[in-house]
Amino acid sequence: MSATVKAGPTAGRGLDAASAGRRKIGPRKGSPSAEDGRGPRWTPGRVAMLAVALVLVVLWVLPMAWAVATSLKPENETTRTSLEWVGSRITFEAYGKVWASGDLGRWMLNSAYISVVTTALTVATCAMAAYGFSRTEFRGRRFLYGLVLAGIMVPPQVLIAPLFAEMVSLGLVDTYWGVILPQVAVPAMVFILVKFFEGVPRELEEAAFVDGAGRWRVFWTVVVPLSRPVLAAVAIFTFIQTWNNFLWPFLVTTDPGAMTLPVGLVNVQSTYGARYAQVMASLVIAGLPLLLVFAFFQRQIVRGVAHTGLAGQ
């Protein structure tokens, strides 16, 4: 086995089949770099680095901390002439009001539904297409794959005007499908998966063919299981993108009932006026879901974003 698995494309770019297949999802604690021999020695240089890093941490955490702190204050204590982090009491009043007055719950469900369906469809269609392009022969394959690769250069933002006109004529404005469908066919994801599948040893598939399995069986029982890490990476990346996408859902939904969380959030701001605790509570509610997911799946998300981000280009 180890003789046949030659590392995939170029080192450092993309997951290669060999290592991804063997490594699974790494150890849960400790980072890869912390395990090698050179343990932390606190030289002056390292202390200085630590100081810089901590300053950056404070700068990066400060805005979020301020939002949370403000959201927990009573409304009449949010404006002060000097900086106060904690009000006279900690209260969830603002959260209650925001939740009761707006459609945040509805938008959260919309976002969850749209993101899950988009992610599932993207992973399924892109993986199948990548298998077709990397492992089968048919007339026009090279041309079609070239056409798909050319699409990597077309940012969806360029298409907003004609795409909207298309949605009007399809009657998909203000519908879930109107938000979902244009986000599914992502050529970069096909490219990533083709690169990965090309690194999967063919011998494994051929053994299954000899046993009489068809292509679909081979795809589902050999290729997909071997590709779990890269499929997870694509799924994570797609989910984050879809969950946070603003421009397209903003354009294609005008009915508050069909909006996603980021769009609804921006839309509803004027109703909070200068009630800052409520403004901040709404931001915390809107920002929290992905942060919670991140807290639980930090390693997978970090790897998914890093590898998909690089290999996508």
Added chain:
Amino acid sequence: MTATAPTAPVPPPAATADAGEKARPVTVRRRPLEHGLVFTAPFLLLYAAFLVWPLLLGVKMSLGNDNIAGTGSDFVGLDNYAEALRDPAVWSSLWNTVWFTLLSTAPLVLVGLVMALLAHHLRVVQWLWRLSWFAPFLLPSGVVGLLWMWMIYPSDFGLADLLLKSVGLTPEVGWLTDTRYAMLSIVLTTVWWTVGFNFLLYLAALQAIPRHLYEAAELDGAGAWHRLRHVTLPMLARTTGVVVILQLLASLKIFDQVYIMTGGGPDESTRPILQYVYEAGFTGYRIGYASAVSYVFFALIVIVSLIHLRMTRRSREEAAK
């Protein structure tokens, strides 16, 4: 080519796994559902319907004077393009877009690199660096835009002014309403929001540098600074090329933060080209003109992408040598 032999070809020697790629299709019994096109069809249909078709439709629309529903159009030839090239708003919003891109790319790349170097070399509490620097990237643009808008709002509420006051300054600066600072504020917001992505890309690249290079350098008596200059940074050159291009392409597509924080103001000094497309097409109902402006913007994107393609091809050729 279309051998119908019921058996798979004889497995070749193991080592040729990627050499025989094109020459050796996997031949299986031809059942209609096993055809390669069937695998690619779902993707290709969506791709055709929601990328290729709108791209062509946009060309057609840009040659007419369509309204928002794409109906009732007259052919006007290249009038929309001629108008776009004469429209000062196109040029100013294109310039705003390029200016934002120029201002934001350097800090986004450099801060990301510094963060990655710090995290990589400190080797402790990795979760803290990842959590605090990458977390903002996971926030929707709406949350980031509104949070920063209120934070730098000159008032008894805004954190920025309160912090500056607590060190004895009384700024009362219109960070988002003064043309001198508005773009800068958007850039700062964007750095805070998305630098974590570049941080992760650099961190992954750092972890991929072979350890023996450092060991060799250390045996030669190279100090930390030398190792950074002569091992780490050269090994990151390729990643830097990718990160810079990705960042350029991402920055050129700016819309969300500006739309949410300034609405393009003050005096349209922060309005990016995408917002102008939005205004022309979706609030001005001139979707034909909006399409034409889109393609002017697209031309800019394609130029940057082509430069990127050339660069990657060259670096691939160099790597092959």
